[in-house]
Amino acid sequence: MIVEESKTEKKKNLKPYVEVKDLVTQFFTSRGIVKALDKVSFSVYPGEIYGLVGESGCGKSVTSTSVMDLIPDPPGRIISGEIYIDGFNIIADLNKMARIKIKSETDVRIRRYKKAIKRHNNVLSKIRGDKIAMIFQEPFLALNPTMTIGDQIMEVIMLHNISSISNSILRRENISSGEVRNFITEFYSINDETQKRKEVNNFAASYAIQEFEESILSLLATSDDKQYIENEILNMVRENRTGMNIQNIREIKGYFDLQNDIFQNTLRLLQAERNGDSSAIKQFNSELSKLKRIEASSFFLLRLKLKFAYKYVMKEYRKEARRRTLELLTLVNIAGPEVVIDSYPHELSGGMQQRAMIAMSLASNPRMLIADEPTTALDVTTQAQILEIIKDLNKLIGMAVLFITHDLAVIAETCNRVGVMYAGNIVEESSTIEIFNDPKHPYTVGLMSSVPRADKKREKEIKLETIPGTVPNLITPPSGCRFHPRCKFAMDICSLKKPKLVEISERHKVACFLYSDESEVE
Amino acid sequence: MELKYYIIRRLLVLIPTIIGLLLLTFILLRAIPVNDLIANYVNQKATPAEKALEKQQAITLLGLGQPLPVQFFTYLTDVANGNLGNMYSAYYNGGVLRGIELFLPVTLEIAIFTVIFSVLISIPLGTFIGSRPNSVSDSVGRVFSLIFYAMPIFWLALMLQYAFGKNLLFLGSYGLPINGQGFPIQQVGFVHNHTGYSYSVPTHMLFIDAVLNLDFPLAVVAFEHLILPVLTLSMTVLAGLLRFIRAGMVDTSNQEYIKTARAKGVPEKLVLKRHIRKNALLPSVTVIGLLVAGLLGGAVVVEDIFQITGLGRLSLAAITGTSGNGANIQFFGVAGTVLFFGLILMLTNLIVDIVYAFLDPRIRY
Ligand code: SF4
Numbered sequence: 103m104i105v106e107e108s109k110t111e112k113k114k115n116l117k118p119y120v121e122v123k124d125l126v127t128q129f130f131t132s133r134g135i136v137k138a139l140d141k142v143s144f145s146v147y148p149g150e151i152y153g154l155v156g157e158s159g160c161g162k163s164v165t166s167t168s169v170m171d172l173i174p175d176p177p178g179r180i181i182s183g184e185i186y187i188d189g190f191n192i193i194a195d196l197n198k199m200a201r202i203k204i205k206s207e208t209d210v211r212i213r214r215y216k217k218a219i220k221r222h223n224n225v226l227s228k229i230r231g232d233k234i235a236m237i238f239q240e241p242f243l244a245l246n247p248t249m250t251i252g253d254q255i256m257e258v259i260m261l262h263n264i265s266s267i268s269n270s271i272l273r274r275e276n277i278s279s280g281e282v283r284n285f286i287t288e289f290y291s292i293n294d295e296t297q298k299r300k301e302v303n304n305f306a307a308s309y310a311i312q313e314f315e316e317s318i319l320s321l322l323a324t325s326d327d328k329q330y331i332e333n334e335i336l337n338m339v340r341e342n343r344t345g346m347n348i349q350n351i352r353e354i355k356g357y358f359d360l361q362n363d364i365f366q367n368t369l370r371l372l373q374a375e376r377n378g379d380s381s382a383i384k385q386f387n388s389e390l391s392k393l394k395r396i397e398a399s400s401f402f403l404l405r406l407k408l409k410f411a412y413k414y415v416m417k418e419y420r421k422e423a424r425r426r427t428l429e430l431l432t433l434v435n436i437a438g439p440e441v442v443i444d445s446y447p448h449e450l451s452g453g454m455q456q457r458a459m460i461a462m463s464l465a466s467n468p469r470m471l472i473a474d475e476p477t478t479a480l481d482v483t484t485q486a487q488i489l490e491i492i493k494d495l496n497k498l499i500g501m502a503v504l505f506i507t508h509d510l511a512v513i514a515e516t517c518n519r520v521g522v523m524y525a526g527n528i529v530e531e532s533s534t535i536e537i538f539n540d541p542k543h544p545y546t547v548g549l550m551s552s553v554p555r556a557d558k559k560r561e562k563e564i565k566l567e568t569i570p571g572t573v574p575n576l577i578t579p580p581s582g583c584r585f586h587p588r589c590k591f592a593m594d595i596c597s598l599k600k601p602k603l604v605e606i607s608e609r610h611k612v613a614c615f616l617y618s619d620e621s622e623v624e
Numbered sequence: 625m626e627l628k629y630y631i632i633r634r635l636l637v638l639i640p641t642i643i644g645l646l647l648l649t650f651i652l653l654r655a656i657p658v659n660d661l662i663a664n665y666v667n668q669k670a671t672p673a674e675k676a677l678e679k680q681q682a683i684t685l686l687g688l689g690q691p692l693p694v695q696f697f698t699y700l701t702d703v704a705n706g707n708l709g710n711m712y713s714a715y716y717n718g719g720v721l722r723g724i725e726l727f728l729p730v731t732l733e734i735a736i737f738t739v740i741f742s743v744l745i746s747i748p749l750g751t752f753i754g755s756r757p758n759s760v761s762d763s764v765g766r767v768f769s770l771i772f773y774a775m776p777i778f779w780l781a782l783m784l785q786y787a788f789g790k791n792l793l794f795l796g797s798y799g800l801p802i803n804g805q806g807f808p809i810q811q812v813g814f815v816h817n818h819t820g821y822s823y824s825v826p827t828h829m830l831f832i833d834a835v836l837n838l839d840f841p842l843a844v845v846a847f848e849h850l851i852l853p854v855l856t857l858s859m860t861v862l863a864g865l866l867r868f869i870r871a872g873m874v875d876t877s878n879q880e881y882i883k884t885a886r887a888k889g890v891p892e893k894l895v896l897k898r899h900i901r902k903n904a905l906l907p908s909v910t911v912i913g914l915l916v917a918g919l920l921g922g923a924v925v926v927e928d929i930f931q932i933t934g935l936g937r938l939s940l941a942a943i944t945g946t947s948g949n950g951a952n953i954q955f956f957g958v959a960g961t962v963l964f965f966g967l968i969l970m971l972t973n974l975i976v977d978i979v980y981a982f983l984d985p986r987i988r989y
């Protein structure tokens with residue numbers, strides 16, 4: 103626990119990887135507007151596991167889907183707010199994408215602007231899966247039933263990792279003895295066993311020779327002769343050269359690099375448009391059209407080939423992607439990855455499916471994972487294993503996790519920080535230990551006393567309490583603090599004003615008038 | 625499970641189905657008043673004594689005196705030997721099996737073009753309107769498909785004939801001539817059957833034969849004659865298929881795995897193509913099978929209206945029998961064509977099931 107504390111200490115100076123500010127998401131249904139999220143704000147820092155907990159229907163899943171703007175439209179839309187992913191606000195153009203006219207609760211006119219939406223989707227498709235990956239509650243429903251597991255995982259790699267595959271292939275083809283020597287000296291300079299393994303792993307990955315990882319490790323373990331090891335490794339790599347068409351690889355790499363340039367330029371253009379910087383807009387626009395001209399002129403043939411013979415043109419990449427897929431499946435502890443890779447989802451058990459989902463989400467090395475109730479649909483033993491995998495990934499790769507669950511036990515086991523949600527608001531946010539030991543918000547207090555706890559046994563009478571009342575209907579949510587109809591401590595102000603989420607002690611935020619009289623400005 | 629075993633199992637299931645079908649046609653054959661059947665064998669102008677004798681002879685000939693199981697067994701052996709009995713009608717006199725053999729290609733040609741045409745139109749159109757539900761194009765598409773789906777075939781056929789046939793005389797209003805008279809025949813070889821009709825070789829389908837024989841002027845004419853019947857039949861098939869594909873698209877778009885695909889960063893276009901469309905089209909394969917069944921029913925009507933001498937007309941002729949005072953229902957003709965329609969249905973279902981299993985891995989259990 104002490105270690106965790108110091109970890110959070112460091113975070114103070116870190117920039118959040120994902121920052122959500124005042125997010126409002128609503129669903130326009132025939133029965134009225136469901137105000138699912140009402141100004142939700144939170145941040146997830148690199149390397150931490152942030153838990154969102156709450157009763158079902160409190161908006162935690164809506165929050166997780168909103169982060170990557172995956173809210174199905176119709177019926178839902180993000181109405182306002184900011185979502186920064188790695189510093190880039192993905193929903194800055196909300197007003198340009200659609201204009202919403204609310205005549206009455208059940209009569210809402212939405213005018214969508216196709217061009218802006220198309221550009222938005224294009225930009226997001228490069229961010230989704232690449233920077234943030236997501237796993238879902240029911241893996242069986244979340245996997246495409248007519249594609250093999252392997253194809254689904256490879257799809258991610260082929261979407262986001264073409265450049266890195268090109269690089270490793272090219273590096274493998276041109277490997278020099280100097281590079282190998284560098285790696286060996288590097289290896290010997292490390293003392294820690296796991297670090298050593300990591301180093302070998304990195305080396306193998308960057309030269310696309312993962313299948314030799316084990317033999318390189320054993321070679322390094324059995325021999326001390328650096329020269330000998332160097333030659334052996336070089337031989338291994340050189341023998342593995344398949345005599346593939348390097349020219350071809352270069353061309354494909356060039357094409358995808360250009361694609362990436364275009365994307366980066368689009369981002370810059372977007373940024374400029376938001377700032378209203380007309381000269382910059384002009385500059386980026388002209389650059390963009392220049393790049394597009396290059397794309398049209400020098401890659402015409404390649405694009406044609408890609409369109410009609412994608413599998414053939416990309417076969418070297420697919421081979422490489424397949425190898426990575428096998429590796430990923432091994433990483434998430436799937437037994438017999440060679441069989442699983444060619445199986446269809448229905449042939450696997452629930453736990454296996456969820457592992458496959460995790461493998462899929464890792465495929466592009468994202469720095470954050472959104473886990474939307476990943477263990478709810480699984481049995482208890484599998485649940486524990488899946489949690490273990492997620493925790494391991496968080497520790498090993500330093501992947502940040504946004505963990506959504508209704509299960510406090512799961513939160514206690516996995517998360518560093520917790521946000522408690524109630525009826526579309528985050529009502530309390532703090533470190534896990536504090537939430538459990540010193541809950542502040544009346545709702546959290548009720549939540550905590552509604553679960554049996556092993557460490558509170560000494561008290562003579564364990565009384566499990568339930569919170570009176572039911573989850574409010576979000577079409578007509580209670581005014582002011584949405585918890586006030588069920589709150590024991592409700593005051594006059596509670597039904598009039600909405601309390602603001604304020605920091606009451608270090609890194610402990612609560613939205614309740616018992617602790618601060620700050621209210622949200624409407 | 626492997627596809628292989630699925631197919632084997634599916635073929636095994638076919639055996640009881642065929643026996644059931646044969647039993648049904650047999651019952652049909654025996655369910656009609658036997659006297660009508662026997663009347664076919666009796667010379668109505670003969671004296672009562674002669675009549676009684678002929679009646680007795682007919683009963684022996686048809687094996688009607690024997691117990692039913694024996695009769696069924698006889699029927700089975702007859703069918704196995706390809707002996708479906710004879711029929712006499714306005715269009716065809718002779719063995720029923722031979723008749724089917726001669727008349728089937730004409731119907732088949734129409735059916736093939738109908739299926740191709742409707743599939744080619746409905747898939748892109750269904751994908752298009754299904755990918756933007758509740759838009760204007762979607763509403764228009766839905767209204768039209770509903771109209772055509774509900775429209776009776778005979779009425780549509782008549783309207784089309786009225787609309788096009790008057791100005792463009794050759795468009796099917798004269799029927800698809802199988803004797804090829806009055807057409808610019810250059811190279812298509814024709815064979816004659818014993819009743820004097822000519823049939824093109826090798827497939828007996830005029831348009832396809834003409835193309836195969838590189839006789840393009842004939843091919844054009846044959847094609848023109850196909851347009852209206854194919855259009856008529858297509859409309860219902862197309863409308864049904866369109867509605868189904870649209871529903872499939874909408875349904876699939878709301879699936880969890882589409883969200884997964886988006887979360888993976890698959891671009892919108894590919895989500896539509898790779899994830900939604902494929903899964904949405906799968907069930908339509910089954911529907912195509914069902915629609916082919918409807919097609920056979922439609923063929924009877926359409927062939928009669930456009931005067932096409934195909935299988936549908938043959939079965940109709942079997943029911944009406946020869947004209948004149950000897951007008952009698954042709955039992956063997958009816959039973960034979962019904963049996964054949966049943967077999968075709970079974971075959972399409974078999975093909976559909978196998979194709980489906982090939983496309984959808986979940987089915988192979
Ligand atoms: S703001 Fe008022 S109603 Fe809301 S939780 Fe605090 S005391 Fe209860």
